[in-house]
Amino acid sequence: MKISAFKPQEIIVSPSILAADFANLAPEVSGAHEAGAQFIHLDVMDGHFVPNISFGPGVIGKLRAHSEALFDAHLMISHPQKYIEEFAQAGCDHVTFHIESDCDTQEVIDQIHSYGMSAGLTLKPGTDIETLLPFVDKIEMVLIMTVEPGFGGQSFMHDMVERITIIREANPKLHIQVDGGVNKETSKIVRDAGANVLVAGTAFFRHPRGMKSAQLELSQ
Numbered sequence: 001m002k003i004s005a006f007k008p009q010e011i012i013v014s015p016s017i018l019a020a021d022f023a024n025l026a027p028e029v030s031g032a033h034e035a036g037a038q039f040i041h042l043d044v045m046d047g048h049f050v051p052n053i054s055f056g057p058g059v060i061g062k063l064r065a066h067s068e069a070l071f072d073a074h075l076m077i078s079h080p081q082k083y084i085e086e087f088a089q090a091g092c093d094h095v096t097f098h099i100e101s102d103c104d105t106q107e108v109i110d111q112i113h114s115y116g117m118s119a120g121l122t123l124k125p126g127t128d129i130e131t132l133l134p135f136v137d138k139i140e141m142v143l144i145m146t147v148e149p150g151f152g153g154q155s156f157m158h159d160m161v162e163r164i165t166i167i168r169e170a171n172p173k174l175h176i177q178v179d180g181g182v183n184k185e186t187s188k189i190v191r192d193a194g195a196n197v198l199v200a201g202t203a204f205f206r207h208p209r210g211m212k213s214a215q216l217e218l219s220q
């Protein structure tokens, strides 16, 4: 699945498997797609860029056979340039990395594209949004973090919403993704601001009435 199959006006839910049952990832991933999610959000953490360790290309590669959803990797790692080939081989369709990573930003964007994947850029809440502006015509998606990266289940940072408007004005054709504390209420706020890709971990995989209810609540 390629991101070019989706329009930036289209509302897409990207469930973060960080909140899924790690002992049952295959049915969690296939169930998410069956519930209507078109992306699967894969949070890769190295314990260095962020103070948490999650999973890497080995796990993603095993999950690939269980879903036809777009595999949307969010790399929270210090040296993304060392691993792009591995994420491509694991079956990722899209790779987002952090502008604060220790790499040449344009070189990593080119590296991602060279494997036929789409590229995304993101930034921590404390980083100036202006740092992203030189790249908005070079990538397919911007990810606005609405929590400090590293952990699921945190509260949505409302003061990040104006970043969505800034990016939407800078490039109306970009996919704009929001990640962190997205639920029934906050998804409306970010959609109204111009975001179209909604990452949800807790609100999706731990919804009291299941994934189909979560999908409906996030996308309506």
Ligand SMILES: O=C(CO)[C@H](O)[C@H](O)COP(=O)(O)O
Binding pocket: 016, 018, 019, 041, 043, 074, 147, 148, 149, 150, 151, 152, 153, 154, 179, 180, 181, 182, 199, 200, 201, 202, 203
């Ligand atoms: O990138 C992330 C954390 O760094 C996760 O994608 C995000 O936190 C999703 O979890 P939740 O919806 O529970 O906030």
Ligand SMILES: [Fe+2]
Binding pocket: 016, 041, 042, 043, 074, 179, 199
């Ligand atoms: Fe994420």
